[in-house]
Amino acid sequence: MSTAELASSYAALILADDGVEITADKLQTLLKAAKVVDVEPIWTSLFAKALEGKDVKDMLSNVGSGGGAAAAGPAAGAGGAGGAAAEEAKEEEKEEEKEESDEDMGFGLFD
Secondary structure: OOHHHHHHHHHHHHHHHOOOOOOHHHHHHHHHHOOOOOOOHHHHHHHHHHOOOOOHHHHHHOOOOOOHHHHHHHHHHOOHHHHHHHHHHHHHHHHHHHHOOOHHHOOOOOO
């Protein structure tokens, strides 16, 4: 990560911590106050657009709680059809693993 990206990230975190809306102008002002002069305005506008309308504090507090549980919910609610689809997916994965074996190609890692 470059100095510009890191400085913009920290500036965005400071603004979020203070409860201030994150805009490119406010990020640039904060970087100038911190005497970080090598940040091009494109970085502050990228960070401002990426974080527009998002609650940064909420994103940071929920870093480890995404992904896995949400995917399991719809499959459980689908009933029997979800179970059959899950079994088919497992069978396909097993078939793919067999196809990708190095033994079938006639060479191994240490040959």
